[in-house]
Amino acid sequence: MKGDSEEARAVRLELVRDLGGEIRSARVLDAMARVPRQLFMPGVSLRRAYLDQAAPIGHGQTISQPTVVAIMTEALELQGNERVLEIGTGSGYQAAILSLLAAEVYSVEVVKELAEEARARLLELGYTNVHVRAGDGYEGWPEQSPFDRIIVTAAPDVMPDVLLDELKDPGILVVPVGPHGWSQRLLRCRKEGGRILRDDLGPVAFVPMVPGD
Numbered sequence: 001m002k003g004d005s006e007e008a009r010a011v012r013l014e015l016v017r018d019l020g021g022e023i024r025s026a027r028v029l030d031a032m033a034r035v036p037r038q039l040f041m042p043g044v045s046l047r048r049a050y051l052d053q054a055a056p057i058g059h060g061q062t063i064s065q066p067t068v069v070a071i072m073t074e075a076l077e078l079q080g081n082e083r084v085l086e087i088g089t090g091s092g093y094q095a096a097i098l099s100l101l102a103a104e105v106y107s108v109e110v111v112k113e114l115a116e117e118a119r120a121r122l123l124e125l126g127y128t129n130v131h132v133r134a135g136d137g138y139e140g141w142p143e144q145s146p147f148d149r150i151i152v153t154a155a156p157d158v159m160p161d162v163l164l165d166e167l168k169d170p171g172i173l174v175v176p177v178g179p180h181g182w183s184q185r186l187l188r189c190r191k192e193g194g195r196i197l198r199d200d201l202g203p204v205a206f207v208p209m210v211p212g213d
Contacts, residue, residue, distance in 0.1 A: 001125060004036040011050045012037065015066055018052065023070045027078070031100040032070055037063075039125060040093040057091045059111045062207055064153060069094055075174045075188045075201060076149045078102050085145070085166065087137035088153035088209070092118035092130070098151070099127045106144050108135045110212050136212030140166040147171065154209035155184050167191050174201075180208040 016033045023029055038049035041063060048055070054062045064072075073094075076084070078101040086095055089109035095118070098105045107130060109115035115134035122130045133141070137152070138160055145166035152163070152175035159177055167173050169191045178184030186201040 001036060001039075003039050003125075008036055008038055008046055009033075011046060015050045015052065019067060019070050022067065023074055025074045027101060028070055028074045028097075031073070031097045032066065034100060035093065035096045036125075037066070037093060040091040040096070040121065057114070059114055060207065061088075061090050061111060061114060061154075063091050063093055064206075068204060069097060071201065072151055072153075072174050072186070073097055073101065075186075076101075076151060076172055078149065082148035083144070084149045084151065085141055085147040085163075086151050086153065087140070087163070089115055089118045089132050090153065092122045092127075092132070094151070094153055095130045095132070096122060096125070096127050099130050102149070103129065105130045106141050106147070107132045108137050108141055109133075110135070110137055110210060134212075137209055138162060138211050142166065149173070150175075152176065152209065153206070155180065155204075155206040156209040159187070159189070160209075164189065164191065164196060169194060176204045176206045 041049045054065045057063050082102045083104045084102045086107040089107040095107045112134040119132040146168040150173040155176040157179050171191045173189040176184045176186050184204050186204045188199040190197045
């Protein structure tokens with residue numbers, strides 16, 4: 001891939017080996033090994049790009065910690081034929097991972113500048129099954145709903161009912177929930193037979209999910 005290198009691939013494989021202690025899905029680990037995280041973090045050194053840490057990407061937003069990206073992706077239980085809605089495109093890194101594991105990815109970003117940058121970056125890197133638009137994540141993407149899977153990469157104070165409405169039955173939604181600066185929990189919500197079943201996947205720390213203008 002243009003902009004990638006043998007050195008970058010070697011560092012990336014080190015990260016993936018470390019993730020292997022926590023992530024069981026070979027497909028998720030393979031996707032993490034294939035997506036060049038450094039190309040979604042312009043101006044950052046190669047070693048910094050592959051630290052297992054979140055990092056700022058401007059406009060008060062962050063690129064998530066690789067472990068968290070992998071955990072959330074694995075929790076979606078993707079088989080390869082799903083249509084996925086992502087709320088919070090950011091730099092486009094999570095969308096790129098999803099694009100290798102699902103049929104189509106629809107990603108909404110509240111910050112217009114980030115949406116435009118991510119759209120251009122993903123297209124340039126060849127992730128052609130990702131569709132990005134600037135918009136209010138609290139509205140989802142109703143014209144393309146329902147979705148087999150939904151992933152939210154910013155934390156609402158409470159679960160947005162609109163996103164549950166845009167989720168297929170059966171379907172899975174993965175979302176961090178809780179006030180910024182307080183204890184947030186990563187939830188996996190399964191819609192089955194009209195019921196919502198929730199699994200608590202543990203504590204997390206995300207930027208707040210903010211409504212659009």
